[in-house]
Amino acid sequence: MALQAIAFYLMAAVTLIAGLSVILAKHPVHSVLFLITAFFSAAGLFVLMGAEFLAMLLIVVYVGAVAVLFLFVVMMLDVDFSALRRGFAQYLPIGLVVAGVLAAEMVMVAVSVATTGAASANAVPAASGPDVSNVVTIGSVLYTDYVYVFQGAGLVLLVAMIGAIVLTLRHKPGVKRQNIGAQVGRTPKTGMRIVQIQSGAGVEEEATR
Amino acid sequence: MQNFWTSPGGWTLLAVGQILLVVVVLLVSIAFLLLADRKIWAGVQMRKGPNVVGPFGLLQSFADLIKFVLKELVIPAGADKVVFLLAPVITVTLALVGWAVIPFAPGWVIANLNVGILYLLAMSSLGVYGIIMGGWASNSKYPFLGSLRSAAQMVSYEVSIGFIIVTVILLAGTMNLSEIVTSQDGWFWNWYAFGGGDTWPLIVIMFPIMGMFFISALAETNRPPFDLPEAESELVAGYQVEYSSTPYLLFMLGEYVSIVLMCALITVLFCGGWNIGIPIPGLDTLPPTLVSFIGFLVFSVKVVFWFFMIAMAKAIVPRYRYDQLMRLGWKVFLPMSLGAVVLVAAWRVFMTAGA
Numbered sequence: 001m002a003l004q005a006i007a008f009y010l011m012a013a014v015t016l017i018a019g020l021s022v023i024l025a026k027h028p029v030h031s032v033l034f035l036i037t038a039f040f041s042a043a044g045l046f047v048l049m050g051a052e053f054l055a056m057l058l059i060v061v062y063v064g065a066v067a068v069l070f071l072f073v074v075m076m077l078d079v080d081f082s083a084l085r086r087g088f089a090q091y092l093p094i095g096l097v098v099a100g101v102l103a104a105e106m107v108m109v110a111v112s113v114a115t116t117g118a119a120s121a122n123a124v125p126a127a128s129g130p131d132v133s134n135v136v137t138i139g140s141v142l143y144t145d146y147v148y149v150f151q152g153a154g155l156v157l158l159v160a161m162i163g164a165i166v167l168t169l170r171h172k173p174g175v176k177r178q179n180i181g182a183q184v185g186r187t188p189k190t191g192m193r194i195v196q197i198q199s200g201a202g203v204e205e206e207a208t209r
Numbered sequence: 210m211q212n213f214w215t216s217p218g219g220w221t222l223l224a225v226g227q228i229l230l231v232v233v234v235l236l237v238s239i240a241f242l243l244l245a246d247r248k249i250w251a252g253v254q255m256r257k258g259p260n261v262v263g264p265f266g267l268l269q270s271f272a273d274l275i276k277f278v279l280k281e282l283v284i285p286a287g288a289d290k291v292v293f294l295l296a297p298v299i300t301v302t303l304a305l306v307g308w309a310v311i312p313f314a315p316g317w318v319i320a321n322l323n324v325g326i327l328y329l330l331a332m333s334s335l336g337v338y339g340i341i342m343g344g345w346a347s348n349s350k351y352p353f354l355g356s357l358r359s360a361a362q363m364v365s366y367e368v369s370i371g372f373i374i375v376t377v378i379l380l381a382g383t384m385n386l387s388e389i390v391t392s393q394d395g396w397f398w399n400w401y402a403f404g405g406g407d408t409w410p411l412i413v414i415m416f417p418i419m420g421m422f423f424i425s426a427l428a429e430t431n432r433p434p435f436d437l438p439e440a441e442s443e444l445v446a447g448y449q450v451e452y453s454s455t456p457y458l459l460f461m462l463g464e465y466v467s468i469v470l471m472c473a474l475i476t477v478l479f480c481g482g483w484n485i486g487i488p489i490p491g492l493d494t495l496p497p498t499l500v501s502f503i504g505f506l507v508f509s510v511k512v513v514f515w516f517f518m519i520a521m522a523k524a525i526v527p528r529y530r531y532d533q534l535m536r537l538g539w540k541v542f543l544p545m546s547l548g549a550v551v552l553v554a555a556w557r558v559f560m561t562a563g564a
Contacts, residue, residue, distance in 0.1 A: 003217045029345065033292070036338070056327035064334030068341070068364060072357070075345050133323040135384060178532070 300339030355447030390482030397486030
């Protein structure tokens with residue numbers, strides 16, 4: 001359909017230009033913003049392929065959470081650009097190797113799709129019916145065939161989270177913390193005392209909490 | 210004629226027309242909701258509120274609009290000009306695109322997505338970018354700090370909103386907003402706020418969950434009592450310090466659009482959307498357009514009710530401190546909503562046979 005073709009070329013072009021701008025942008029914050037644009041239009045391409053669930057997950061997880069953290073870090077770091085530029089030639093060979101491997105893989109996939117057709121190239125379990133949404137399809141595969149892998153991935157994330165907390169949590173002594181339960185549980189009995197003051201005598205100091 | 214509307218050109222025209230209709234109706238109603246917000250606030254404080262422009266001050270919002278547009282646009286010298294101007298545009302666009310999946314009445318929805326609720330979650334999680342970009346591009350410490358506070362707040366409350374939405378998805382068995390509304394038709398006890406019909410004992414969980422969603426929606430849209438980014442009595446205006454004229458107007462507009470979007474979301478998820486709540490005999494015999502129109506009126510009444518609740522919260526609740534806000538989000542709402550997901554899922558698995 002003509003509209004889908006227009007949408008595809010529009011979003012593919014935006015993805016490519018944004019991806020190129022990520023490495024060409026002078027300012028790292030601009031790079032991250034271009035990266036977000038690339039994520040966003042990639043999600044649009046997912047929708048065109050009929051994978052709307054994956055597209056929404058891509059936006060919620062990568063754009064809504066991961067890229068926000070990227071942006072936080074990049075905004076708050078004081079990056080010295082000239083120092084970064086100096087290391088460019090040093091890392092050029094290994095970068096070229098990685099790029100070459102990626103390009104070779106992409107060419108191989110493209111060749112296999114061109115020779116054997118797209119249907120055999122992506123051997124995904126087909127949806128059980130035309131009107132079954134792909135949320136249902138993914139769920140029925142994820143929680144049956146791949147349940148151990150799925151739970152294992154969840155455990156890895158849990159371990160990473162606990163590790164991050166253990167590394168950063170410091171209990172400083174001498175910091176006054178608010179104890180909401182104790183505040184709410186205060187009664188007139190514990191909160192105040194009635195003192196009969198003799199004339200000429202002061203009030204004796206109670207030990208402060 | 211039938212062929213024209215299904216052809217690509219006709220389809221595009223139709224879609225653009227629908228989008229324009231929704232946006233125009235939405236923006237005009239927001240002009241009056243904004244006035245209602247100020248009037249309610251004034252009423253609680255025994256003031257009169259805006260009452261000069263037009264009868265009862267009805268045209269106040271339009272006067273404000275003209276004033277904002279005619280003011281001089283000031284861009285700070287060190288600002289990143291493109292990002293600075295892009296930020297409010299992004300805020301207002303993201304707030305508006307969320308309305309694409311809201312079902313106003315039977316069949317009245319622009320995009321009937323299968324993952325409509327995830328789409329809304331995605332769009333509201335993107336809303337944080339307008340704020341971060343605006344704060345950073347101003348190239349000044351105060352907007353930047355304000356934007357960090359605001360972004361941290363929005364990210365925190367998104368988590369509990371996500372879990373609360375999961376409980377409704379578990380009950381409805383679908384992520385399509387129209388289907389969620391149709392699953393709540395009939396009597397009002399079928400609404401998910403009251404446990405949702407067959408699963409009525411879940412009212413013990415779902416009714417408090419609705420309250421938590423309401424409070425999280427306040428925090429997510431930076432409304433009082435969680436308006437820490439602005440906190441006009443304590444701070445400067447957070448991420449929008451350097452903004453003036455139309456960009457500032459766009460920030461405010463985006464904020465109000467997302468507030469009303471949250472009201473619509475509570476209506477759809479918990480209060481039955483366009484359903485009246487009492488089965489009226491003979492409603493089905495009326496022409497479908499009339500039924501849809503009645504549904505739209507019911508939907509609007511519910512949205513206005515929730516907006517009234519939000520306005521009242523602004524008027525009567527004192528502002529939270531920042532650490533209290535974070536404590537509420539992470540230590541109270543997150544465990545409670547997670548527990549609710551576990552309980553509702555367990556009920557669905559063990560108590561509803563053949564579900």
